[in-house]
Amino acid sequence: NAGVTQTPKFQVLKTGQSMTLQCAQDMNHEYMSWYRQDPGMGLRLIHYSVGAGITDQGEVPNGYNVSRSTTEDFPLRLLSAAPSQTSVYFCASSYSGLAGPSGEQYFGPGTRLTVT
Amino acid sequence: LAKTTQPISMDSYEGQEVNITCSHNNIATNDYITWYQQFPSQGPRFIIQGYKTKVTNEVASLFIPADRKSSTLSLPRVSLSDTAVYYCLVGPSGSARQLTFGSGTQLTVLP
Numbered sequence: 460n461a462g463v464t465q466t467p468k469f470q471v472l473k474t475g476q477s478m479t480l481q482c483a484q485d486m487n488h489e490y491m492s493w494y495r496q497d498p499g500m501g502l503r504l505i506h507y508s509v510g511a512g513i514t515d516q517g518e519v520p521n522g523y524n525v526s527r528s529t530t531e532d533f534p535l536r537l538l539s540a541a542p543s544q545t546s547v548y549f550c551a552s553s554y555s556g557l558a559g560p561s562g563e564q565y566f567g568p569g570t571r572l573t574v575t
Numbered sequence: 576l577a578k579t580t581q582p583i584s585m586d587s588y589e590g591q592e593v594n595i596t597c598s599h600n601n602i603a604t605n606d607y608i609t610w611y612q613q614f615p616s617q618g619p620r621f622i623i624q625g626y627k628t629k630v631t632n633e634v635a636s637l638f639i640p641a642d643r644k645s646s647t648l649s650l651p652r653v654s655l656s657d658t659a660v661y662y663c664l665v666g667p668s669g670s671a672r673q674l675t676f677g678s679g680t681q682l683t684v685l686p
Contacts, residue, residue, distance in 0.1 A: 463618075492671065501662060501676040502619070517671060549618050559607040559624070559668025566618025 460485050463567035465550050471573045472540040480535040480570050482550030490553040491533040492564070495519065495546040502549065507557065508533055540574045547571050579665055579677035586683050593650045595680050597663035600644050603673070608639060608646045609664040613679070619662060623648070650682075658684045 466481045484491065492507035494517075504517030508527040522544060524536040533552075537544060548570045556562035580598040587593045599608070607626050611619035623630055623637045625646070630637045636649040650657060660681050666674035 494676075499678060501678040503676070504671060504674055507671045515671065517674070551618070556668035557671045557674055558609055558664060558666040559626075562607065562609070562668050563621045563624065564611075564619075566620070569616070569618055 462486065463550055463552055463565050465548075465567035465570050467570060468568070469571050471575065472537075473575055474541060476540050477536070477538050478540065480537075480548055480550075480572075482533045482535065482567060483531050484533075484552040484565070485531065486552060486554075486565065487530060488552035488554050488565070489530070490555065490557060490562075490564075491527065492517070492551045492553075492557060493523070493525065493533070493535045494549045494551065495544075496549060496569075497546050504557075505535065505548075537572075542574045545572060545574045579663055579675055581661075581663060581677040581680045583678075584681040584683070586685060587653055588685050589654055590652050593653050593657075593682060593684075595648045595650075595661050595682065596645055597648070597665075597677055598645045599663070599665045599675075602643050602665055603667065605667040605669070606643075606665050606673070607668060608637070608643075610635070610637065610646075610648045611662045611664065613660045613662065622661075653682075653684045655684050655686065658682060 493505040494502040506525040550567045551564040609624040610622045613619040638647040660679040663677040
């Protein structure tokens with residue numbers, strides 16, 4: 460199993476550009492989530508999904524869109540990139556929930572995004 | 576949201592036991608406590624999870640007092656490879672909007 464994969468590993472965008480960060484998992488997990496990690500701030504939840512066709516907002520959803528058409532894939536879209544979105548983005552999946560029993564999250568390797 | 580507080584950094588020597596505490600004073604009844612380990616340029620990795628009292632697995636123990644306002648991750652006999660950032664996560668198994676990651680504790684293990 461590849462686990463959770465993310466592409467690209469690195470990306471540089473200009474302000475106002477759009478792009479999609481890709482995330483895929485091969486563990487048949489129902490839950491998938493996106494986090495951003497900024498220096499000294501830990502991880503903050505952007506959006507999450509409890510199954511195909513179902514998504515919800517996390518703590519910091521503004522400026523990001525998600526959709527989940529299949530169990531395996533959960534792309535994150537930046538509609539109009541801003542310097543404040545410079546961060547490391549992690550995708551994760553879990554069998555059931557983001558915490559608690561069966562809520563063990565498996566994280567991808569991350570995408571380092573710089574917006575100039 | 577259950578705000579969490581962790582020490583920014585800790586140093587230890589190889590072979591010692593390390594205890595990292597996370598404070599979560601306003602933890603909710605349905606919140607669980609989970610700890611993750613993160614190495615540079617990698618995603619976090621699950622270590623242990625619990626609700627109350629003590630939980631032990633092959634790599635760590637988690638101590639949660641009766642009032643659940645704090646939790647302590649215990650790493651027995653650390654080695655250099657345990658140098659990493661450790662995060663506590665507090666939240667329910669249901670609504671992810673209530674999920675809160677701590678800001679992390681940088682553990683440095685010295686020879």
